Amino acid sequence: MFQRVIRNFASKKKTTQLKEMLTNKSLEFIMEAHNGLSAVIVEEAGFKGIWGSGLSISAQLGVRDSNEASWTQVLEVLEFMSDRTKIPILLDGDTGYGNFNNARRLVAKLEQRGIAGVCLEDKLFPKTNSLLEGAKQTLADIPEFAKKITACKDTAKDPDFCVVARVEAFIAGWGLEEALKRAEAYKDAGADAILMHSKKSDSSEIEAFMKAWNNKLPVVIVPTKYYKTPTDEFRKWGVSMVIWANHNIRSSVKAMQETTKLIHDNESLVPVNDRCVSVQEIFRLQNQPELKTAEDKYLKF
Structure with a gap:
């Protein structure tokens, strides 16, 4: 029975698979991959989705996670990953590699290569990795980033192509009020989910957000820093998806x-x-x- 459910899930469009993972009532998990080989390994391990990590893809190219790899170079890596797998890929699309126009062109090219969705963060181009110690994290203006989300949704030809809005308010040192204000604006702009990011070693910021957010839109988290939090806590709070974001590249190194x-x-x-x-x-x-x-x-x- 279980194997039949997996086969039925895999027979759907990759975009539909990702959309259903975000919107169902179960806590779902996607795993980082950074090239075709690691993507195959993730799929064979049983994961239902892949995180196309910006950090990992840039690292395997030997450059910094500061948009030193162009979006076309990232796209080429993704094409190899997509060709070899049947499960959906959610790309860590940084800030969209520029303004709304760059971001919507990225979406068009991702769709052509069978990528199921993109996650865009509300910071400025070129991006700064969120976990880089001592780095200044400047946030984009809310209206500008919200319009970028809308432009991407308007561009996508497949209604199931997912645009995830990554809120960096906690990363930049702002509090819960700013995180909620940004999440609300991005929801209204058409985002399919909110990725709420935190670099604290405990999950207090995520827990506070989840309680205040009240399931207005699916929430994705990246527990790289607060990895000791029991996974069942995420279920209890109503988190939709967990991204294991960089451990394949780190373990391979x-x-x-x-x-x-x-x-x-x-x-x-x-x-x-x-x-x-x-x-x-x-x-x-x-x-x-x-x-x-x-x-x-x-x-x-």
Whole structure:
């Protein structure tokens, strides 16, 4: 029965899958991926959706999370991710790479590549990562950002394409009143959900927002800093979706650092070989068996 439900869910459009995840009564989870390979791994693990993390995509390109990777470069990475998976991708679209015009062009191109939604944050371009210590976090004017949300919704051809408005009021040092005012404005502008962000090591700001918000619109959270909060608390507050935002890139960096250092220091593969997946597993993740089947069909005469 459970497998049939999963198959039925996966047979729907990716946009519809994401929209239903945001609007149903269950707490849903999406996991960070940053290239085609990690996207496949996320899907195989059983996640119903992927977070196209701006931090992770920029990191795997070796640049800073300050819009140093252009939106077209990000789009190219997303295309590989989307081509290899059947589950929806929600892109961390930063500020939309400019004003309303840049943001709506981004939406048009995301739809062409089968991306299910975009999350836009109410800060200024170029963006500053929300968890960067000591960085100034300047917020966009509410009316300007609200119009950006509306422009994106007006541009989307698929009514299920989701635009998530990310509120950075807590990140910038403002209080609950400002967070609520911004969330309300973005709801009225047509946002499909609100992502309420916090960098505190406890979840007090999120809890306060959820109690005051009263389920006016689905709420997405990113508990990177307050990871010790029990997940059932999020359910109790009525959170719609949790994003595990950067742990694939962080864990892969740790593994590569350790492996590379061992090879360098030992001048041998012996210490690391058993710590690595086999080359055959890489072939499997690359979908090599499909090519063999296609060759048997098209190259045998």
